[in-house]
Amino acid sequence: MPPAITAYKNHDRHLLAVDCIIFGFDGKELKALLIKRALEPAVGQWSLMGGFVQQNESVDAAATRILNQLTGLQDIYMEQLHCFGNVERDAAARVVSIAYFALIKIDDYNEALMNEHHAKWFSLNKIPALVFDHRQMIKLSRERLQEKVTSHPIGFELLPYKFTLQQLQALYEAVYNTRFDKRNFTKKILALDLLHKLDEKEKESSRKGAFLFVFDKKKYEQLNKEGLKFL
Amino acid sequence: MPPAITAYKNHDRHLLAVDCIIFGFDGKELKALLIKRALEPAVGQWSLMGGFVQQNESVDAAATRILNQLTGLQDIYMEQLHCFGNVERDAAARVVSIAYFALIKIDDYNEALMNEHHAKWFSLNKIPALVFDHRQMIKLSRERLQEKVTSHPIGFELLPYKFTLQQLQALYEAVYNTRFDKRNFTKKILALDLLHKLDEKEKESSRKGAFLFVFDKKKYEQLNKEGLKFL
DNA sequence: CCAAAAGTGTTATATATACACCCATGG
DNA sequence: CCATGGGTGTATATATAACACTTTTGG
Numbered sequence: 120m121p122p123a124i125t126a127y128k129n130h131d132r133h134l135l136a137v138d139c140i141i142f143g144f145d146g147k148e149l150k151a152l153l154i155k156r157a158l159e160p161a162v163g164q165w166s167l168m169g170g171f172v173q174q175n176e177s178v179d180a181a182a183t184r185i186l187n188q189l190t191g192l193q194d195i196y197m198e199q200l201h202c203f204g205n206v207e208r209d210a211a212a213r214v215v216s217i218a219y220f221a222l223i224k225i226d227d228y229n230e231a232l233m234n235e236h237h238a239k240w241f242s243l244n245k246i247p248a249l250v251f252d253h254r255q256m257i258k259l260s261r262e263r264l265q266e267k268v269t270s271h272p273i274g275f276e277l278l279p280y281k282f283t284l285q286q287l288q289a290l291y292e293a294v295y296n297t298r299f300d301k302r303n304f305t306k307k308i309l310a311l312d313l314l315h316k317l318d319e320k321e322k323e324s325s326r327k328g329a330f331l332f333v334f335d336k337k338k339y340e341q342l343n344k345e346g347l348k349f350l
Numbered sequence: 351m352p353p354a355i356t357a358y359k360n361h362d363r364h365l366l367a368v369d370c371i372i373f374g375f376d377g378k379e380l381k382a383l384l385i386k387r388a389l390e391p392a393v394g395q396w397s398l399m400g401g402f403v404q405q406n407e408s409v410d411a412a413a414t415r416i417l418n419q420l421t422g423l424q425d426i427y428m429e430q431l432h433c434f435g436n437v438e439r440d441a442a443a444r445v446v447s448i449a450y451f452a453l454i455k456i457d458d459y460n461e462a463l464m465n466e467h468h469a470k471w472f473s474l475n476k477i478p479a480l481v482f483d484h485r486q487m488i489k490l491s492r493e494r495l496q497e498k499v500t501s502h503p504i505g506f507e508l509l510p511y512k513f514t515l516q517q518l519q520a521l522y523e524a525v526y527n528t529r530f531d532k533r534n535f536t537k538k539i540l541a542l543d544l545l546h547k548l549d550e551k552e553k554e555s556s557r558k559g560a561f562l563f564v565f566d567k568k569k570y571e572q573l574n575k576e577g578l579k580f581l
Numbered sequence: 582c583c584a585a586a587a588g589t590g591t592t593a594t595a596t597a598t599a600c601a602c603c604c605a606t607g608g
Numbered sequence: 609c610c611a612t613g614g615g616t617g618t619a620t621a622t623a624t625a626a627c628a629c630t631t632t633t634g635g
Contacts, residue, residue: 126390130402132363159357171361178435202433204409325586327632556613557606
């Protein structure tokens with residue numbers, strides 16, 4: 120990249136950060152992954168995982184890098200949420216932050232990296248005090264997740280590869296913070312022709328055992344692009 | 351604002367721009383307001399109105415300022431669209447841009463300012479070649495407008511204060527790029543209990559004349575917050 | 582044999598869609 | 609008196625919401 124040409128030269132330059140809201144689902148509750156902030160100011164306070172955008176990387180790439188720094192994961196569903204640009208949002212300096220949210224399988228992470236950052240999962244209903252505007256970021260991301268899930272089948276990103284219908288329903292109930300009728304839910308989700316029923320049963324949560332499903336990758340990708348009407 | 355503290359000091363700083371997609375509706379077509387770019391590179395090419403974010407202003411404030419520079423308007427419906435952060439997006443330097451879209455009444459602008467920027471309205475179906483990634487910005491903003499309009503009554507921002515049902519329908523048809531049945535449309539919109547029918551008729555477009563409506567500000571604001579299911 | 586979760590259909594209601602004619606007016 | 613756009617209702621199809629009992633099996 121050449122240096123800024125004359126026409127741009129006199130404009131202010133800004134610190135640009137990325138913050139990641141990382142969602143997980145433990146079968147009962149929607150959770151967000153938080154770390155203990157390692158940087159001044161506010162060292163040791165709970166915070167979203169974040170970092171600065173470098174000169175030679177795209178903002179999206181920065182988000183991917185920062186997610187990977189904490190989780191060790193790659194190829195994760197990630198979406199830009201919003202640019203937070205208030206002058207005073209960071210207590211130490213003017214920093215503009217672009218927030219992203221990511222959906223991961225809650226057991227899928229690198230434990231060493233997580234320990235290194237003192238990361239912990241928090242139920243979305245029990246988020247502790249956070250630095251700066253991170254609470255607002257989580258709030259907005261939750262609303263966005265809800266909207267997104269209504270028209271795109273991204274909920275599966277939060278589930279294990281094989282899952283039961285009740286796990287799926289519990290996930291949607293957690294996202295919408297409501298309850299659904301089991302029969303109506305089953306009917307609707309199966310009608311999408313998106314799931315493939317396995318011969319295998321999950322037997323941990325009941326004596327009878329519940330059939331496991333996987334999603335049909337082709338249908339899934341198609342509906343993810345086209346959109347669907349879920350609820 | 352104090353200077354960046356030690357912990358932030360070594361991070362790269364970036365040029366931060368704002369670009370505005372300004373929508374208008376002429377009674378038939380959805381249009382976007384474009385200017386002839388005044389800056390190198392690509393001087394004289396069609397472009398969205400944009401500008402740089404200053405050190406002491408929020409990103410939202412920058413967007414408002416830049417919209418005002420072109421139109422002279424204040425208190426305009428404006429929404430952040432997306433942060434465009436590819437390294438090579440601007441041909442001259444690494445510039446991260448935050449795109450906003452605005453809805454204005456198409457006759458409501460300061461002509462002197464518009465002339466100064468060589469601004470012109472373009473039908474969304476006939477957007478000329480644009481600088482950098484501005485075409486992509488317009489595409490995304492159109493999709494977002496469509497989604498937004500489905501759940502929030504923001505369409506009115508594009509109409510004159512008094513409008514006929516046919517103007518309203520034409521607007522929604524333009525946004526969705528489809529046709530609606532007149533009777534069903536009327537039924538639905540009136541059922542929202544959002545419009546107030548005036549005793550006054552608009553007589554330009556027909557001999558009989560069509561009744562004018564205004565929206566009920568209280569209902570409007572309530573539905574704008576709560577959301578609604580429009581179509 | 583019993584506790585606990587799995588699985589499964591029908592009906593009622595609400596919403597969405599399709600469709601065509603008369604009205605009022607200015608020229 | 610007629611051409612033009614304005615205004616209005618009903619019937620059908622589809623989608624959503626409400627609702628309860630039987631099955632399986634490990635202990």
